[in-house]
Amino acid sequence: MPTHEQTTDADRNAEPVDITAAIRTAIVRGDFAPNQRLVEADLSEQFGVSRGGVRAALFALTNEGLVERIQHRGARVRAVPxxxxxxxxxxxxxxxxxxxxxxxxxxxxxxxxxxxxxxxxxxxxxxxxxxxxxxxxxxxxxxxxxxxxxxxxxxxxxxxxxxxxxxxxxxxxxxxxxxxxxxxxxxxxxxxxxxxxxxxxxxxxxxxxxxxxxxxxxxxx
Structure with missing residues (x-):
């Protein structure tokens, strides 16, 4: 039986938080710096959601202009010139x-x-x-x-x-x-x-x- 510190697959699939809003807030607040890589596995662990949810959130934030996806390198916080x-x-x-x-x-x-x-x-x-x-x-x-x-x-x-x-x-x-x-x-x-x-x-x-x-x-x- 998992402890309160562990996140089960069922917990992740439940998507207990609005991950798009959570990552957006973190970027706006400065928790993630411009050009910082956004690793799906790390974000999944940090926010307690599935990697699929994180992936969808990063695509949504790419459309908003907050995130950019680099071929073969994944996603990072977009630095606005x-x-x-x-x-x-x-x-x-x-x-x-x-x-x-x-x-x-x-x-x-x-x-x-x-x-x-x-x-x-x-x-x-x-x-x-x-x-x-x-x-x-x-x-x-x-x-x-x-x-x-x-x-x-x-x-x-x-x-x-x-x-x-x-x-x-x-x-x-x-x-x-x-x-x-x-x-x-x-x-x-x-x-x-x-x-x-x-x-x-x-x-x-x-x-x-x-x-x-x-x-x-x-x-x-």
């Missing part, structure tokens, strides 16, 4: 501008209070020098605006784009002085949405992503 990161941000600029405008049309009084609470938390994080906390709040704010917008198709597009760009977003957050710049841009987005001004919200969102693109262009290629 800088020029592609800029292209991704340009697409985000259009889609997130739409979401900000829609959020301004739909936002409730309760959601206004929530967004302003995030704004205040971001100010505190920057004032206290908590860069990682600010980065987390940044991600949460963008996600909440998308949710408020009600744009489900845009949400799926942006989820994939942001996941592919996570390494560059993290590098950007560490640039000296960048959080202060970003803070003012996010504040403008929040204020426009809370004022229920769709055109102003879209302009603010596009201005923020333009700033991101300009910052990325300053990175060494």
């Amino acid at each position: 800088l020029n592609e990161a800029i292209e991704i941000s340009e697409v985000r600029m259009a889609v997130e501008g739409l979401c900000a405008a829609k959020a301004a049309e739909r936002v409730t009084d309760e959601q206004v209070a929530e967004l302003r609470g995030i704004d205040e938390a971001m100010r505190t994080a920057v004032a206290e020098g908590h860069v990682l906390r600010y980065s987390e709040l940044n991600k949460a704010l963008h996600g909440r605006i998308i949710e408020i917008s009600g744009q489900r198709t845009a949400a799926e597009v942006l989820r994939r784009l942001r996941a592919q760009n996570v390494r560059h977003q993290f590098q950007l957050a560490l640039v000296p002085g960048r959080p202060n710049v970003s803070l003012a841009e996010h504040h403008a987005i929040i204020e426009a949405i809370c004022a229920r001004e769709p055109e102003a919200a879209e302009r603010a969102a596009r201005a923020h992503l333009t700033s991101v693109i300009n910052a990325l262009r300053s990175f060494p290629s």
Whole structure:
């Protein structure tokens, strides 16, 4: 009889976790580095699922642009080059501008209070020098605006784009002085949405992503 530390074939066949989501989260979180090999047997052991489930997940993540398969070498985390990161941000600029405008049309009084609470938390994080906390709040704010917008198709597009760009977003957050710049841009987005001004919200969102693109262009290629 297997111990609690052992994984039986029956356990693996049950696929107790969403392995695609689990590997995706690990990549986005930085647990797997760019160009790191993703070995099916190792992932099967780590997540307690069958190798078939891992294989299917890696194919799905390849389609999402997070994983690449190298002939005769298996799968690895795809390293997104800088020029592609800029292209991704340009697409985000259009889609997130739409979401900000829609959020301004739909936002409730309760959601206004929530967004302003995030704004205040971001100010505190920057004032206290908590860069990682600010980065987390940044991600949460963008996600909440998308949710408020009600744009489900845009949400799926942006989820994939942001996941592919996570390494560059993290590098950007560490640039000296960048959080202060970003803070003012996010504040403008929040204020426009809370004022229920769709055109102003879209302009603010596009201005923020333009700033991101300009910052990325300053990175060494």
